[in-house]
Amino acid sequence: MALKDELRQFVTDSFMYGKPYEGFADSDSFIERGIMDSTAVMELVAYLEKRYRIALQDKDLIPDNLDSVNGLARFVKSRLQSTYAGARDAGPIVLRA
Amino acid sequence: MQVQSFFEPSASISSPAPDPRAQTMSIATTAFSADVLNIDAAAVSAGIEGKIREIVLHRLNRKGVVIAISGGIDSSVVAALCFRALGTARVLGLMLPEADSSPDSLHFANLLARSLGLRTHVEDIAGILNAAGCYQRRDDAIRKVIPEYTAAYKCKIVLPDQVNSSAYPIFSVIVESPLGERTKARLTLDSYLGVVAATNFKQRTRKMMEYYYADLFNYAVAGTPNRLEFDQGFFVKNGDGAADLKPIAHLYKTQVYQLAAYFGIPEEIQKRPPTTDTYPLDQSQEEFYFPLPYERMDLCLYAKNHGLQPEEVAPLIELTTEQVARVYRVIDATRNATRYLHRGPVLCQEVPEVSDDVV
Numbered sequence: 001m002a003l004k005d006e007l008r009q010f011v012t013d014s015f016m017y018g019k020p021y022e023g024f025a026d027s028d029s030f031i032e033r034g035i036m037d038s039t040a041v042m043e044l045v046a047y048l049e050k051r052y053r054i055a056l057q058d059k060d061l062i063p064d065n066l067d068s069v070n071g072l073a074r075f076v077k078s079r080l081q082s083t084y085a086g087a088r089d090a091g092p093i094v095l096r097a
Numbered sequence: 098m099q100v101q102s103f104f105e106p107s108a109s110i111s112s113p114a115p116d117p118r119a120q121t122m123s124i125a126t127t128a129f130s131a132d133v134l135n136i137d138a139a140a141v142s143a144g145i146e147g148k149i150r151e152i153v154l155h156r157l158n159r160k161g162v163v164i165a166i167s168g169g170i171d172s173s174v175v176a177a178l179c180f181r182a183l184g185t186a187r188v189l190g191l192m193l194p195e196a197d198s199s200p201d202s203l204h205f206a207n208l209l210a211r212s213l214g215l216r217t218h219v220e221d222i223a224g225i226l227n228a229a230g231c232y233q234r235r236d237d238a239i240r241k242v243i244p245e246y247t248a249a250y251k252c253k254i255v256l257p258d259q260v261n262s263s264a265y266p267i268f269s270v271i272v273e274s275p276l277g278e279r280t281k282a283r284l285t286l287d288s289y290l291g292v293v294a295a296t297n298f299k300q301r302t303r304k305m306m307e308y309y310y311a312d313l314f315n316y317a318v319a320g321t322p323n324r325l326e327f328d329q330g331f332f333v334k335n336g337d338g339a340a341d342l343k344p345i346a347h348l349y350k351t352q353v354y355q356l357a358a359y360f361g362i363p364e365e366i367q368k369r370p371p372t373t374d375t376y377p378l379d380q381s382q383e384e385f386y387f388p389l390p391y392e393r394m395d396l397c398l399y400a401k402n403h404g405l406q407p408e409e410v411a412p413l414i415e416l417t418t419e420q421v422a423r424v425y426r427v428i429d430a431t432r433n434a435t436r437y438l439h440r441g442p443v444l445c446q447e448v449p450e451v452s453d454d455v456v
Binding site: 013034037038039042043045046058059061062063064066085 | 119257262263264265266267269283284285286289290430433434
């Protein structure tokens with residue numbers, strides 16, 4: 001599954017509880033759309049760290065990186081490309097954001 | 098400001114004369130200043146006292162009020178209002194310390210009780226909390242991020258700066274070893290939920306005790322949130338958020354202090370910095386919840402509630418427009434995140450015979 005599809009799938013499964021995704025764009029803010037609060041961000045961080053074997057520092061926890069599917073894909077892609085070990089261990093991810 | 102004795106309850110339950118300043122407040126939005134939060138303490142107090150009598154004695158049909166007094170400003174003012182509204186025979190103050198409570202809390206609560214001549218009971222809830230595993234479960238949750246943490250350490254949880262950065266409000270835990278060494282670690286989701294779930298035993302056990310005494314004397318339970326706390330969901334659902342009446346939930350904290358001064362609440366209590374008194378290490382409300390100290394938080398909340406733009410507010414509270422805009426966003430995000438806390442049980446189908454309107 002492509003990176004963006006996988007991230008979108010995680011967000012819809014974890015925070016939208018089966019609500020329709022129609023009208024939700026990859027550039028839309030999770031917070032402004034009311035689907036994510038700070039507890040959800042913690043859940044997202046745990047997912048990213050486990051799924052992609054990347055460590056998120058405090059400075060990474062900003063809306064630019066985590067508040068939209070586009071932002072997430074950009075962030076994860078940059079991390080995977082900068083960390084060979086992470087990319088190697090993260091399993092079959094297609095870097096086609 | 099005139100200081101009125103506790104022993105001068107307002108004479109009747111009739112509505113007080115309208116505050117002439119209220120009119121000015123509503124139209125003076127172009128000249129925003131800290132004065133917008135000034136109240137006529139005598140009139141506001143008399144109005145609330147009348148409401149307390151009406152709510153407790155007539156709507157709730159209870160003989161008096163139980164209030165948990167923490168030695169903080171909010172519970173002190175609520176106790177004074179109830180005392181003035183109902184008289185000493187109908188008010189019971191409860192002090193509910195536990196293992197992590199600051200000794201100051203009991204000291205200040207006693208000070209208040211003495212100054213009011215309030216009837217009080219002290220219930221140390223540490224035994225109940227211990228039996229429920231409150232401390233053990235909290236410590237286990239902290240060990241998920243700081244393995245060396247033991248019960249001999251002290252701890253608190255803190256938020257990042259929300260005014261100078263757009264960082265998400267994700268908690269970290271700070272622990273202090275018996276040697277005084279401090280370690281900070283960001284909480285993971287399961288450690289955060291574990292710490293919160295365990296410490297919420299404290300507020301819920303206190304509420305259980307309050308209702309024990311309420312049942313014992315056929316009293317109602319008074320909650321003590323101010324407007325900032327109520328609006329921003331700064332309470333534990335079915336813990337300190339549970340009450341039969343909340344007499345100061347519409348008052349900004351700045352205004353609660355004005356009532357405290359008017360009532361002549363002991364100076365030490367008026368000067369005490371607000372604290373959560375939930376974790377063993379000293380913890381301010383700013384590092385735990387609100388992005389700004391209460392004086393400036395009140396003004397931001399008031400301004401936002403009255404449709405003022407960040408640039409109109411910023412100069413008054415010595416912040417930049419962008420910082421105020423961040424605080425506005427935090428207010429909205431916190432309102433959304435805490436809507437669930439305000440919500441009562443939701444029925445799948447209405448039962449009109451016992452709705453609020455009928456009772």
